[in-house]
Each structure stands twice: as structure tokens, then as C-alpha cells.
Amino acid sequence: MGFLHRHRGLTPYLLLAPGVVWLGLFFLVPLGFLAYQSLESGSIDFGYAFSWSWGNYWNAIRNYRGHFERSLEYAGIATVLALVVSYPVAYWIAFRGGRWKNLLLLFIVAPFFVTYLIRTLAWQTILADHGLVVRTLHHLHVLGSTGRLLNTATAVVAGITYNFLPFMALPLYVSLEQIDGRLIEAAEDLYASRWKAFLRVTLPLSLPGVVAGTLLTFIPAAGDFINAQLLGSPTNHMIGNVIQSKFLELTDYPAAASMSFVLMAAIIVAVLAYARAVGTEQLTG
Amino acid sequence: MSGVMDLGGRAWALARRNVLAAYSVLFFAYLLLPIAIVIAFSFNNPTGRFNYVWQGFTWNNWRYWDGVPGLRGAIELSLEIAVIASLVATALGTLVALALVRYGFRGRGATNLLIFLPLSTPEIVLGASLLTLFLNANVAFGFWTILIAHIMFCISFAVVTVKARLVGFDRHLEEAAMDLGANEWATFQKVTLPLIAPAILAALLLCFAISIDDFVVTYFNSGTRITFPLFVWGSARIGAPPQINVIGTAIFVVAVGLMVTNVLVQNRRGKRGLV
Known part of the structure; x- marks a missing residue:
């Protein structure tokens, strides 16, 4: 420790070094390789070579525009659904949970303790053609007699919503839980109506949670391919399915790499548009 | 009125x-x-290949939990990777968290960004970029590439978890120890470490859970090795055996048990004034 005493300025860098080097080598450097690969041209048989082929990006957008749009659409709908479905529950736990708060939070994260793929397979069972849900919907004539849920867009969006729900509910809970109850009481005194007090005080104060939950849900959802694979048909495939098969089955690396970057760019554009809509201070604060 | x-x-x-x-x-x-379905169908006695329809109750799936070829090896690999990855990532992450909270230094903002970026990158991009790195460097895919990948995506989670605890940390305790003659290392060992131990444990559990559940990044970097999630993926195409539900249920029960124990221990420590 004598050495560190004489060079106190070095201590933080020594502490940082192992973790930062690891992330540099296995997160940043790979992104560089991915970028490099995305500009290569050639074929599987003759190998790929770097050639500044920006055409890969153009092709990715032109050929798979539907997949990109579907990814953003499914992820967007699932995010809104997750927000609407979990906000009342987060509110209930934060303000009425009392001494059961920790237990209720444990329930919220419970799905995370079942392997992602296994819980998605459970939805396959629930939504299956002769399952209880489909039969009930047939009975109520919500679905036509040949209507099904499995292998439809509905099932994919439902699966994504379910799988990322805790990412939405937890930040909502955290921001609601931090609200000073006296502020709401004061608002109720001033605005008279509870609903108005909620709209003017509680909701704005919970916005950081809404923003955090939205990003935590939307970003992984846009890149997901498991739900589309297990719960959808090929017409519901998202861009993740294409990237996955181009990398691992077709070994068309340049196309897959450029599509990965288009996906990231699409997500960043969507996030920025969202940030403009809700106000940037919510994002940075 | x-x-x-x-x-x-x-x-x-x-x-x-x-x-x-x-x-x-x-x-x-x-x-x-869905969790109830997973648990219930671990006791199902399916007649065909598909474990979708309830046929009857049996203990056999639990008794012969490793009766499916390849399942045991997949679980062992998953456990091995999760144990090593969570230990390494938590160690690296704790050091980074200490540096970020304790010291003002040039490059702090950049480091925070480097920690935050992997958390906000879609998993498929993390997996794909590592794949291109290993391909270009001619690294053979297998145990080591899976391990490297898991440590990579666990570090940020470990940093965030430990940092949250360090921020609310009373530095006067350390200063008091130093005033009483302890050097930096002794202070760290005797004061800092015990106080942040719950956060380190939480980071370990979180990393373990994330590692053992990971499919996407592993899928891109496993070569021919099969972890438990990869085994589930492979068998989903040909009809998943009920033993998969058995393992899913077991993981669920152990994880919830650990969480509940952690909460109870924290509550007791809180009551005794240790937190």
C-alpha cells in the first residue's frame, strides 16, 4: 500500500483497469469488428473482403424494411401495453403496499426466475389452438371458429409484453414510491378532484420512472427474436430473426452486420424522438 | 349536505x-x-412428443430428471459458466464501482458511459459483435468464448448494483478507522468490505441469474457447446420434454428461496442496527 500512498492519483485507474479493459476488449473492440464486417463484400464461397461497401446498408433497408418496421411496431405496442398494464399495480404497491411491499415486488420479478425460453414456451401452451384461452374466445365469438392465437402477431406482442413487464413495473414503482405523500394531499386540497390531482401531480412526478421503464422495455424488445420465433409465424418475424439466421445459418456476415447497425440506428432514432416528446430533462435527469 | x-x-x-x-x-x-403452467407441466405425463396437453400426473419426470440425453451436460455447463462468470464479473465490477464513487479522476464520465452502453445495447448486437471478433481472431468457439461473453455482459450489472450501495455510504466510518491508525488496506478489509458485503452478494446473485438464463449472446458464441437455455431452444423445435419444466421449476424454487433468504437476512440485520 506504500506505493499507492505515494501515487494516490493512480489508485482509481488501478481499480478501474480490469473491468474497463474487459469491456473495451469484449464490448467496444467487437463493435469495431462488426462495423468493419458490415462494409465487406464477397461471398460465402470465396470469402469476404473489406471494400467500403455501403451498399450493404442500402440493401438491408431496402430488402428488410418490413422486418425493421415490424420490430419497432411490435416493440412499441408491447411497451405501451406494459406501461398501461403495470402502472396501476406499481401505484397500488407504492401507496397501498404497506408491509407487503417487498413480497409484492418479489411477485413482480418472479417471472425472471423462470428461464426466458421456458416461460415463452409456457405461453405456447396457454395460447395453443385447443387450449382454454382459445376455446373460451371461440365460445364468446371474439375469435372466429377457425381463429387462433398461436402463430399470430397478437401472440408475439403478448409474449414480448409479458417477458419485459418487470423492466417496466420496477422503475415505475421506484419513482412512485419516492413521491412525498404530502404533495398529493396538498394537490387534492387545491384541485378538489382526486383524478385531477393525479394528473397534475402524481403522474408528472412519476415521469422519470415512465421514461426509464419505456427505454428498458423498448430497447431489448426491438432486438428480440425469441417471441417471434416461438409464438409467431414467419410473417411475424422481426429483424432479430433475420440477423440471427444471416449470422448463424446463412453466414452472410456483411449483410447481418449492417442490419445490426441499422437496428441500433433505428432504436436510437426512436429513443431520440421519444426524448423530444417527453422533454430531454427527463432522460438526462 | x-x-x-x-x-x-x-x-x-x-x-x-x-x-x-x-x-x-x-x-x-x-x-x-405461466409459472404455474411450467410447474404443473413438470408433473405431466405426456403421451406424444409434445408436452402441451395435460394427460395425467406423474413423479417420473422428477425422478428421471436427467433421463434426456444431453440435458445433464447442458445444466453442468450452465452452472459452471454462471459460477465463474458471476465471481469474476462481481470482482471486476466492485473495483470499478469503488473507483467511480470514491475518486474524482479524468475519464470518469467516459467510464460511466462505457458501463451504461452494454446495458442499453440489444443483446443480439452484443452477441453478433463478439461473434465477429472471435471469427476474425480465429478463436475456437466453446467454453472460453461463452465465459468471456458472460463476464462481459455481467460487469455492468455488478457495477450498477454495488454503486447504488456505495453512494449512500457514510465515509465518516472509514475516516474514523484511519484516525484510529488503520491503514487503507486494513480500513478496506475491516470497515468498507463488511458494509458493502450485502451489495456484493446481491451483485453475485444477479450476475448468476442473468448468466444462467442467457440465451441470445450464448447462442452466437457457443460453437457446438450446449448450455441449458440452448438445450431448451433445440428441444423446443422437436417437442420439449417435461424434464425441461422440472429444471425450470428447480431453478425457480432455488432463486426465489435465495431472494427470500436475502430479504429476511437484510431485515434482521436492519433490526439489529447493522445496516
């Missing part, structure tokens, strides 16, 4: 409260339904 208004207000408040409670019960039913 005001009495009537008051009564109406109270009735409204009561109804509202119960609507919210009733809705929350429905919400939890929805959240837990």
Missing part, C-alpha cells in the same frame, strides 16, 4: 381502492400464470 358529500367521497375512495386492489390481483394472476 356536506355529510352526504363526505359519504359519497368515502364510498368513491373505497370503491377506487378496491378496484385497484382487484385489478392488482388480476395482474398478479396474469404474471404468475
